[in-house]
Each structure stands twice: as structure tokens, then as C-alpha cells.
Amino acid sequence: MTNFTGNYSDQKLTVDLKDLGHVNYYFKKPEEYSKESIFLIMQNREIIGLGIGDLDNTETATSYIEIVVPENFIVTDFFYFLTKQMVQSGYKINVEYKMKISQASQQLYEEYWRNILPILSAFGLRTIPIRKGKPRHKFMSSLADVPFKIDYKGSKATVYWQKRNQFLVKSGAKLIEQAPLTKSGVVGFAGRFGLRLRQEHAQEIQDDTLTKDIILRSVNEVGTFLYFAGTNGWLQLKSPSGQTLHELTVIK
Known part of the structure; x- marks a missing residue:
């Protein structure tokens, strides 16, 4: 007890x-x-x-x-x-x-x-199997030329979803400077993953700004690279009309 x-x-x-x-x-x-x-x-x-x-x-x-x-x-x-x-x-x-x-x-x-x-x-949490499926997203070639904007916690970027596993992050993107720390004062998983991605692209980063276009493999990588995750990345990518990438590509 x-x-x-x-x-x-x-x-x-x-x-x-x-x-x-x-x-x-x-x-x-x-x-x-x-x-x-x-x-x-x-x-x-x-x-x-x-x-x-x-x-x-x-x-x-x-x-x-x-x-x-x-x-x-x-x-x-x-x-x-x-x-x-x-x-x-x-x-x-x-x-x-x-x-x-x-x-x-x-x-x-x-x-x-x-x-x-x-x-x-x-408090109402149900821990028995439910029928509701998880959101799935479908790549659409018609969106390949759409510039999706990110503006989250000081990070700003323009991203193109070019292929199923290919996201182009344009030069000029602003990256959050420091990985967040846990209560114990250490960098957590998302921070470590984000720092590893940044190390892989170190030659394209100067003063927390992307100096060349880079390719990442998923929405998760994009969010972790730019702002160390912590939110639903599908909802942070917004089209010129204001629609999220989730709204435009979720399979209903």
C-alpha cells in the first residue's frame, strides 16, 4: 500500500x-x-x-x-x-x-x-485494449513542393517532405541552442539523439544556424534535430495555408 x-x-x-x-x-x-x-x-x-x-x-x-x-x-x-x-x-x-x-x-x-x-x-485511465488505431500518415507526391514551416520554442525552419523517408530542411533554419536537462542534471534520450544528429551534420551548422540544406529521414528526426523533440512533430509542420502536416496526410 x-x-x-x-x-x-x-x-x-x-x-x-x-x-x-x-x-x-x-x-x-x-x-x-x-x-x-x-x-x-x-x-x-x-x-x-x-x-x-x-x-x-x-x-x-x-x-x-x-x-x-x-x-x-x-x-x-x-x-x-x-x-x-x-x-x-x-x-x-x-x-x-x-x-x-x-x-x-x-x-x-x-x-x-x-x-x-x-x-x-x-482518475479515469483505461488500461484494457481499445479498438482505436494509431494515426498513420501517407506520403503524397503532390505535397513534395510545399514549404512546411516550423516555429517552435525559438526554432524556425522550412521543411519539404520530398519522399517517404526524405525530409529536406532548408539552410537558414534556427536550432535550439542547448539540449534540455533532466532533474538529475543530465541530457536525456531526446537530447542525446538530437546532439548525435547535429554531430552528423556539424559541417552544415554554424552559430546554431543551418548553413546548407540537409536531408533527414523522418518527422521525428526533424523535430529532434531542430528542438530536441518533446512535442508531436506532425502538428508543428504547417503549410502556407496554416494546415498541419498531420491534417494533410493522416489516414482516416
Whole structure:
């Protein structure tokens, strides 16, 4: 049994788990929150999104569950663990990367998950298989010449989806300068992946600006390269008419 204290208001319910962090349930989109928080974005009793410190483009949500993990957790590692748990629970979460979590961390995260799952279930999380499929996107040659713009957290770029696995990022793109750190003061997975991509293209980067066009292989790589991920990249790429790449290419 896990001991906890809590409080509530007309905006949210808070469950304080002491050394195990805390869980907040928001009745509507919160105006302030930590960039290190993990969010389960809910529509009724189903998850429609997961994110770290970002609630952009979540207007269709009916509630939000915020998980503030313990101090000794690497947030990005636990977030990856969480996506796998959601997949096992029947959700179709689109994870465009793979990472290896140490056995010790895996055991730590599993124990933590067992402790907080009853709380999440009480807040409406369903962990039984659901029929709703994950979003899939189809490459359309008619969009190959469309300049999609990114303007996110100081990063700005023009991107062309030229082929299924070929994204052209134009020179002049502005990159976020520093990879975000976890609570432990280390660079998480997304940051490490982003830094590796930047190292591969080091000759094309000067003063956090892209000096030559480069080719990346996926929406995930584009977002990780430019702003170290942390949000749904399909929603950040916008056409001249204001439509997102998700809207234009999602298979319904």
C-alpha cells in the first residue's frame, strides 16, 4: 500500500506521494506546469496523446493527468517506458525511436508504475485494449513542393517532405541552442539523439544556424534535430495555408 496526501480545487486534484513525486488531475488545460512533467492527455477515458512539458494543440482533450516523477528518474527514459506500457495496455502509441533502459532502471520504473497505476485508474485511465488505431500518415507526391514551416520554442525552419523517408530542411533554419536537462542534471534520450544528429551534420551548422540544406529521414528526426523533440512533430509542420502536416496526410 502506498501512503499519500492530497488536496483539491475547482481546477485540479493533487495526490502527493512524497518521495515518489505526485500526480495532478486537471479538469481543464493548466496554464502553468513544469517542462519536466509528463502528461497523459485524455478524451473521456481514452488517451489521445502523451507529452513532456508541452500541451500545444490539445484543445480536444477533456482532462489532463500530470505525472511529476521522483527526483532520481530520468524523465525521458521513464517517458519511453510509459509509452511501452500504454502499448501493452492496448493503446496505439506511435513511437518513432527505440532506446535501451538499464535493467536496474526498468525494475525501478516497473515498481513505480505499479504504485501509481491505481491512482491513474481512479482518475479515469483505461488500461484494457481499445479498438482505436494509431494515426498513420501517407506520403503524397503532390505535397513534395510545399514549404512546411516550423516555429517552435525559438526554432524556425522550412521543411519539404520530398519522399517517404526524405525530409529536406532548408539552410537558414534556427536550432535550439542547448539540449534540455533532466532533474538529475543530465541530457536525456531526446537530447542525446538530437546532439548525435547535429554531430552528423556539424559541417552544415554554424552559430546554431543551418548553413546548407540537409536531408533527414523522418518527422521525428526533424523535430529532434531542430528542438530536441518533446512535442508531436506532425502538428508543428504547417503549410502556407496554416494546415498541419498531420491534417494533410493522416489516414482516416
